[in-house]
Amino acid sequence: xxxxxxxxxxxxxxxxxxxxxxxxxxxxxxxxxxxxxxxxxxxxxxxxxxxxxxxxxxxxxxxxxxxxxxxxxxxxxxxxxxxxxxxxxxxxxxxxxxxxxxxxxxx
Amino acid sequence: xxxxxxxxxxxxxxxxxxxxxxxxxxxxxxxxxxxxxxxxxxxxxxxxxxxxxxxxxxxxxxxxxxxxxxxxxxxxxxxxxxxxxxxxxxxxxxxxxxxxxxxxxxxxxxxxxxxxxxxxxx
Numbered sequence: 427x428x429x430x431x432x433x434x435x436x437x438x439x440x441x442x443x444x445x446x447x448x449x450x451x452x453x454x455x456x457x458x459x460x461x462x463x464x465x466x467x468x469x470x471x472x473x474x475x476x477x478x479x480x481x482x483x484x485x486x487x488x489x490x491x492x493x494x495x496x497x498x499x500x501x502x503x504x505x506x507x508x509x510x511x512x513x514x515x516x517x518x519x520x521x522x523x524x525x526x527x528x529x530x531x532x533x
Numbered sequence: 534x535x536x537x538x539x540x541x542x543x544x545x546x547x548x549x550x551x552x553x554x555x556x557x558x559x560x561x562x563x564x565x566x567x568x569x570x571x572x573x574x575x576x577x578x579x580x581x582x583x584x585x586x587x588x589x590x591x592x593x594x595x596x597x598x599x600x601x602x603x604x605x606x607x608x609x610x611x612x613x614x615x616x617x618x619x620x621x622x623x624x625x626x627x628x629x630x631x632x633x634x635x636x637x638x639x640x641x642x643x644x645x646x647x648x649x650x651x652x653x654x655x
Contacts, residue, residue: 457639459639459641461641461642463642465578470645470646470647470648471570471578471628471642472645473642473643473644473645476633476641514578516580516641516642518639519639521580521592521594522568522583523580524577524579524580526577527577527578
Protein backbone atom coordinates (compact mmCIF):
# COMPACT_ATOMS: atom_id res chain seq x y z
CA UNK A 427 0.00 0.00 0.00
CA UNK A 428 1.23 3.49 -0.84
CA UNK A 429 1.21 5.63 2.31
CA UNK A 430 0.80 9.39 1.85
CA UNK A 431 2.16 11.73 4.51
CA UNK A 432 0.98 15.34 4.48
CA UNK A 433 2.75 18.23 6.15
CA UNK A 434 2.31 20.33 8.06
CA UNK A 435 -0.64 19.03 10.05
CA UNK A 436 -1.92 22.55 10.56
CA UNK A 437 -1.02 25.77 8.78
CA UNK A 438 -1.96 29.06 10.48
CA UNK A 439 -2.10 31.91 7.99
CA UNK A 440 -3.87 35.21 7.32
CA UNK A 441 -6.13 35.98 4.35
CA UNK A 442 -4.05 37.19 1.42
CA UNK A 443 -1.02 35.09 2.37
CA UNK A 444 0.23 32.19 0.32
CA UNK A 445 0.16 28.54 1.42
CA UNK A 446 2.27 25.56 0.42
CA UNK A 447 1.07 22.08 1.40
CA UNK A 448 3.24 19.00 1.03
CA UNK A 449 2.31 15.39 0.26
CA UNK A 450 4.98 12.69 0.29
CA UNK A 451 4.42 9.13 -0.88
CA UNK A 452 6.09 6.00 0.50
CA UNK A 453 6.52 4.71 -3.08
CA UNK A 454 6.60 6.23 -6.52
CA UNK A 455 3.18 7.47 -7.67
CA UNK A 456 3.09 6.37 -11.28
CA UNK A 457 2.16 8.81 -14.04
CA UNK A 458 1.47 11.53 -11.53
CA UNK A 459 -1.76 9.85 -10.45
CA UNK A 460 -2.26 12.26 -7.58
CA UNK A 461 -5.27 14.41 -6.68
CA UNK A 462 -6.02 17.09 -4.11
CA UNK A 463 -9.36 17.70 -2.39
CA UNK A 464 -10.71 20.49 -0.19
CA UNK A 465 -13.15 19.82 2.63
CA UNK A 466 -14.96 22.50 4.58
CA UNK A 467 -16.53 21.64 7.97
CA UNK A 468 -19.71 19.60 7.61
CA UNK A 469 -19.36 19.39 3.84
CA UNK A 470 -18.33 16.79 1.32
CA UNK A 471 -14.85 16.93 -0.18
CA UNK A 472 -14.39 18.79 -3.45
CA UNK A 473 -11.90 17.90 -6.18
CA UNK A 474 -9.32 20.63 -6.74
CA UNK A 475 -6.45 19.05 -8.68
CA UNK A 476 -5.94 15.79 -10.59
CA UNK A 477 -2.97 14.42 -12.48
CA UNK A 478 -0.80 16.28 -9.95
CA UNK A 479 -1.24 19.64 -11.69
CA UNK A 480 -4.53 19.85 -13.63
CA UNK A 481 -7.20 22.05 -12.07
CA UNK A 482 -10.71 20.65 -11.92
CA UNK A 483 -13.52 22.57 -13.59
CA UNK A 484 -14.44 25.76 -11.76
CA UNK A 485 -11.38 25.81 -9.50
CA UNK A 486 -9.77 29.26 -9.26
CA UNK A 487 -6.28 29.66 -10.68
CA UNK A 488 -4.90 30.63 -7.27
CA UNK A 489 -4.79 26.84 -6.67
CA UNK A 490 -1.91 25.01 -8.33
CA UNK A 491 -0.38 21.57 -7.98
CA UNK A 492 3.05 20.26 -8.81
CA UNK A 493 5.36 17.34 -8.22
CA UNK A 494 6.16 13.83 -9.37
CA UNK A 495 7.49 10.55 -8.04
CA UNK A 496 7.13 10.75 -4.29
CA UNK A 497 6.91 14.50 -3.64
CA UNK A 498 3.91 16.67 -4.44
CA UNK A 499 2.75 20.15 -3.44
CA UNK A 500 -0.47 22.14 -3.46
CA UNK A 501 0.02 25.90 -3.54
CA UNK A 502 -2.63 28.51 -2.81
CA UNK A 503 -1.26 31.82 -4.03
CA UNK A 504 -3.45 34.21 -1.99
CA UNK A 505 -5.77 32.82 0.64
CA UNK A 506 -9.41 33.84 0.41
CA UNK A 507 -11.74 33.40 3.42
CA UNK A 508 -13.36 30.34 1.82
CA UNK A 509 -9.97 28.62 1.45
CA UNK A 510 -9.60 27.95 5.16
CA UNK A 511 -10.40 24.25 5.19
CA UNK A 512 -8.82 20.81 5.35
CA UNK A 513 -6.91 19.57 2.29
CA UNK A 514 -6.29 15.94 1.39
CA UNK A 515 -4.00 14.42 -1.19
CA UNK A 516 -4.91 11.08 -2.75
CA UNK A 517 -3.02 8.69 -5.01
CA UNK A 518 -4.85 6.55 -7.54
CA UNK A 519 -2.00 4.85 -9.34
CA UNK A 520 -2.06 1.73 -7.19
CA UNK A 521 -5.37 1.16 -5.45
CA UNK A 522 -6.41 4.41 -3.74
CA UNK A 523 -5.11 5.97 -0.57
CA UNK A 524 -5.46 9.37 1.08
CA UNK A 525 -3.10 11.45 3.15
CA UNK A 526 -4.17 12.34 6.68
CA UNK A 527 -4.95 15.94 5.75
CA UNK A 528 -3.60 19.44 6.33
CA UNK A 529 -5.81 21.98 8.07
CA UNK A 530 -5.40 25.57 6.89
CA UNK A 531 -6.69 27.80 9.66
CA UNK A 532 -7.02 31.54 10.14
CA UNK A 533 -4.17 33.01 12.15
CA UNK B 534 -26.80 19.30 -12.76
CA UNK B 535 -24.99 16.24 -11.43
CA UNK B 536 -26.46 14.99 -8.17
CA UNK B 537 -25.58 12.10 -5.89
CA UNK B 538 -27.97 11.41 -3.04
CA UNK B 539 -27.11 8.82 -0.41
CA UNK B 540 -29.70 7.08 1.77
CA UNK B 541 -29.96 4.13 4.13
CA UNK B 542 -27.75 5.30 6.96
CA UNK B 543 -28.80 4.32 10.45
CA UNK B 544 -27.80 3.12 13.90
CA UNK B 545 -27.03 -0.60 13.83
CA UNK B 546 -25.70 -3.03 16.41
CA UNK B 547 -22.30 -4.66 16.05
CA UNK B 548 -22.59 -7.73 13.82
CA UNK B 549 -25.60 -6.28 12.05
CA UNK B 550 -26.19 -5.37 8.41
CA UNK B 551 -27.14 -2.27 6.49
CA UNK B 552 -27.55 -1.36 2.83
CA UNK B 553 -26.67 2.09 1.56
CA UNK B 554 -28.02 3.50 -1.69
CA UNK B 555 -26.83 6.36 -3.87
CA UNK B 556 -29.23 7.78 -6.44
CA UNK B 557 -27.45 9.50 -9.31
CA UNK B 558 -28.76 12.04 -11.79
CA UNK B 559 -27.50 14.54 -14.32
CA UNK B 560 -25.04 12.27 -16.13
CA UNK B 561 -24.87 8.96 -18.01
CA UNK B 562 -24.57 6.73 -14.97
CA UNK B 563 -23.44 3.58 -16.78
CA UNK B 564 -20.48 5.40 -18.33
CA UNK B 565 -18.71 5.97 -15.05
CA UNK B 566 -17.23 3.91 -12.28
CA UNK B 567 -18.59 4.73 -8.84
CA UNK B 568 -17.09 4.53 -5.38
CA UNK B 569 -17.78 4.67 -1.66
CA UNK B 570 -15.42 6.68 0.54
CA UNK B 571 -15.90 6.91 4.29
CA UNK B 572 -14.85 9.27 7.04
CA UNK B 573 -14.90 8.30 10.70
CA UNK B 574 -15.91 11.10 13.11
CA UNK B 575 -13.11 13.65 13.33
CA UNK B 576 -10.85 11.57 11.08
CA UNK B 577 -9.60 11.61 7.50
CA UNK B 578 -10.91 10.06 4.33
CA UNK B 579 -10.71 6.33 3.61
CA UNK B 580 -11.53 4.68 0.29
CA UNK B 581 -13.83 1.67 0.87
CA UNK B 582 -14.95 0.28 -2.47
CA UNK B 583 -15.33 0.97 -6.19
CA UNK B 584 -17.14 -0.60 -9.11
CA UNK B 585 -16.71 -0.22 -12.85
CA UNK B 586 -19.34 1.36 -15.06
CA UNK B 587 -20.63 -2.02 -16.23
CA UNK B 588 -20.72 -3.40 -12.69
CA UNK B 589 -18.52 -6.35 -13.63
CA UNK B 590 -15.43 -5.25 -11.69
CA UNK B 591 -15.71 -4.50 -7.97
CA UNK B 592 -12.78 -3.47 -5.78
CA UNK B 593 -12.48 -3.32 -2.00
CA UNK B 594 -10.18 -1.95 0.65
CA UNK B 595 -8.72 -4.65 2.88
CA UNK B 596 -10.65 -3.21 5.85
CA UNK B 597 -14.02 -4.09 4.28
CA UNK B 598 -13.18 -7.03 2.02
CA UNK B 599 -15.36 -10.04 2.70
CA UNK B 600 -17.91 -7.99 4.66
CA UNK B 601 -19.07 -5.30 2.22
CA UNK B 602 -20.47 -5.80 -1.29
CA UNK B 603 -20.72 -3.01 -3.83
CA UNK B 604 -23.21 -3.22 -6.69
CA UNK B 605 -25.07 -1.01 -9.09
CA UNK B 606 -28.31 -1.01 -11.07
CA UNK B 607 -27.69 0.99 -14.22
CA UNK B 608 -31.39 0.84 -15.15
CA UNK B 609 -32.16 2.71 -11.92
CA UNK B 610 -29.06 4.94 -11.86
CA UNK B 611 -28.37 3.67 -8.36
CA UNK B 612 -25.26 2.52 -6.52
CA UNK B 613 -25.43 0.24 -3.49
CA UNK B 614 -23.23 -0.84 -0.61
CA UNK B 615 -24.31 -3.91 1.32
CA UNK B 616 -22.54 -3.88 4.68
CA UNK B 617 -22.52 -7.06 6.78
CA UNK B 618 -20.80 -8.04 10.03
CA UNK B 619 -20.58 -4.40 10.98
CA UNK B 620 -18.06 -3.30 13.60
CA UNK B 621 -17.74 -0.20 15.75
CA UNK B 622 -14.85 0.93 13.56
CA UNK B 623 -17.19 1.06 10.55
CA UNK B 624 -18.90 4.06 12.14
CA UNK B 625 -18.46 6.87 9.65
CA UNK B 626 -20.03 9.20 7.14
CA UNK B 627 -20.19 7.28 3.88
CA UNK B 628 -19.81 9.31 0.70
CA UNK B 629 -20.87 8.16 -2.73
CA UNK B 630 -18.47 9.44 -5.37
CA UNK B 631 -18.48 9.56 -9.17
CA UNK B 632 -15.18 8.45 -10.67
CA UNK B 633 -13.58 10.28 -13.57
CA UNK B 634 -13.71 7.28 -15.90
CA UNK B 635 -15.43 4.00 -16.76
CA UNK B 636 -12.92 1.64 -15.20
CA UNK B 637 -12.58 1.74 -11.44
CA UNK B 638 -8.84 1.85 -11.74
CA UNK B 639 -6.48 4.78 -11.91
CA UNK B 640 -9.30 7.22 -11.45
CA UNK B 641 -9.84 10.03 -9.01
CA UNK B 642 -13.13 11.03 -7.37
CA UNK B 643 -14.66 13.65 -9.61
CA UNK B 644 -17.84 14.49 -7.69
CA UNK B 645 -19.12 13.61 -4.24
CA UNK B 646 -22.50 13.20 -2.59
CA UNK B 647 -23.26 14.90 0.72
CA UNK B 648 -22.72 11.73 2.70
CA UNK B 649 -24.78 9.57 5.05
CA UNK B 650 -23.99 8.62 8.63
CA UNK B 651 -23.67 5.00 9.68
CA UNK B 652 -23.33 4.38 13.42
CA UNK B 653 -22.41 0.94 14.73
CA UNK B 654 -23.08 0.74 18.44
CA UNK B 655 -24.89 -1.35 20.99
